[in-house]
Each structure stands twice: as structure tokens, then as C-alpha cells.
Amino acid sequence: SLLLMLLGNFYGLESSLEEAKAHNGLPTKTETRLKNRLALDICTLIFNLQTSGIALKLKLDSSTVITHWAYQLTFTLAGDEESCFRILLDDAHTDFILNLIRHSEHSKPQQVAKSVNKPALIKEIIRSLPLTLNVKIAELSMNVADLTQIKAGDILPISLGETFPVAIGQSELFSALIVEDKDKLFLSELAGKNENSHE
Known part of the structure; x- marks a missing residue:
């Protein structure tokens, strides 16, 4: 039974x-x-x-x-041919599945086109990400004792380099000159770490 x-x-x-x-x-x-x-x-x-x-x-x-079935699906347990069950499909269910398969095959070119556009979309998203450039103008090393002696009005000696490193976070991108024009500071003559300066 x-x-x-x-x-x-x-x-x-x-x-x-x-x-x-x-x-x-x-x-x-x-x-x-x-x-x-x-x-x-x-x-x-x-x-x-x-x-x-x-x-x-x-x-x-x-x-x-129903004495006549349009399609039969047989599922067999691996290693035991007697342990199996069958799903019998009538004409309506078979037509529904075949039409669904045909529709999915027809829509594949559109899916491929969408997948092709994905890299361009990702590239555009990356290109439009907001970034903050940090320019390191000066650096002064001192110990805690010297730091505690600083008072308002003190003048600290700082030597400025010819070019200044420009970075995003901790990653340095290039070096540049800082120039003044109409009370505004601009970066000029941008150059990579191992490149010559250029406008």
C-alpha cells in the first residue's frame, strides 16, 4: 500500500x-x-x-x-530506479509551459542588451561620484612639551615646498603648484608622481 x-x-x-x-x-x-x-x-x-x-x-x-496525457515528467531517485514519481501534464499545461519557454527565448536579446548597458551605467555612476581633494601645504613636527608652550600670537617657522601633494584620503594623486589670482588660490602645473609638470 x-x-x-x-x-x-x-x-x-x-x-x-x-x-x-x-x-x-x-x-x-x-x-x-x-x-x-x-x-x-x-x-x-x-x-x-x-x-x-x-x-x-x-x-x-x-x-x-483523462486517458491521454500530452507530456510526462519522470523524477527518479539516484541509485534506486524503483523510487520514482511522474508528473503527467495535459494539453493546457503543456501549451502554457511551451509558450512560456518561447517567450523567455524571445526576450533573451533584450536581456543581453540590458546586460551590455550595465557596464556603461556602472561607469557613469562611478564617474559622477563626489570626491574631495586634499592639498597638503605644510607639515610641522614637534613634541608634546613644545606643543604645550604655544601661545596666541606665536610665530611658527614653516618651510614651504615648491609643489604640494594632492590626495584623495590617504592616496596621493599628483603634485601641483598653488597660485593666487584675484584673491583665490588655484592648483597649477599638475604632475603625477613620476611625470613632468604640465598645465
Whole structure:
């Protein structure tokens, strides 16, 4: 019986299964209901958007007897050819699945076009990111004792270099001159670490 077979597969009741094969009869009403419930649960697990991408609507119909099925799917447990189940599809369900496959194949060029545009979109996003350039004009080293002696009005001797490093965060990009024009400071003659200066 179906119930005994399920128990045997779960608990390993091999001897009971052998005895049941000798006098196996028609399934009981309980077994029929269980079989229908299992069939619906299995089909729901397989035919959904998350698992197969096919949202197949299923409902139990005991009033219609179908003698010819359009398609059959067989699932077999690896290593045990006898442990298998089949899903029989009627014409309506088969047509629905085939049309869905055709539609997905037709929309693939559009998906490829979208994927091609993604690098350009990412590049544009990166190019438009806001950045802050930090210019290091001077650096003065002193110990804690000297720092505690500083008072308002003191003059600190600082030597300025010819060019000043420009960085983003801690990463130095290039060096530049600082020039003044109309009370504003500008970076001029930008040059990389190992490059010659250029306007």
C-alpha cells in the first residue's frame, strides 16, 4: 500500500513491504487522499517562480478522467530506479509551459542588451561620484612639551615646498603648484608622481 511504502522508505520497513506486495490491492480512500495531497505539494514545489520560473496553476479535479496525457515528467531517485514519481501534464499545461519557454527565448536579446548597458551605467555612476581633494601645504613636527608652550600670537617657522601633494584620503594623486589670482588660490602645473609638470 502507499502508506506502507512511504513508511518503509522513511523507516526502512523492508520485511513489511515484501509481505504487502503479495496481497496488494486497490488503494484505500485515505491513501488516495494522501496521494493527491502529495502530488499537489510536489507540483507546487516544482512549478513556482523561485524553483523553475514556471508559475503553473494547479487544482484537484476528481470528476474528470483523462486517458491521454500530452507530456510526462519522470523524477527518479539516484541509485534506486524503483523510487520514482511522474508528473503527467495535459494539453493546457503543456501549451502554457511551451509558450512560456518561447517567450523567455524571445526576450533573451533584450536581456543581453540590458546586460551590455550595465557596464556603461556602472561607469557613469562611478564617474559622477563626489570626491574631495586634499592639498597638503605644510607639515610641522614637534613634541608634546613644545606643543604645550604655544601661545596666541606665536610665530611658527614653516618651510614651504615648491609643489604640494594632492590626495584623495590617504592616496596621493599628483603634485601641483598653488597660485593666487584675484584673491583665490588655484592648483597649477599638475604632475603625477613620476611625470613632468604640465598645465
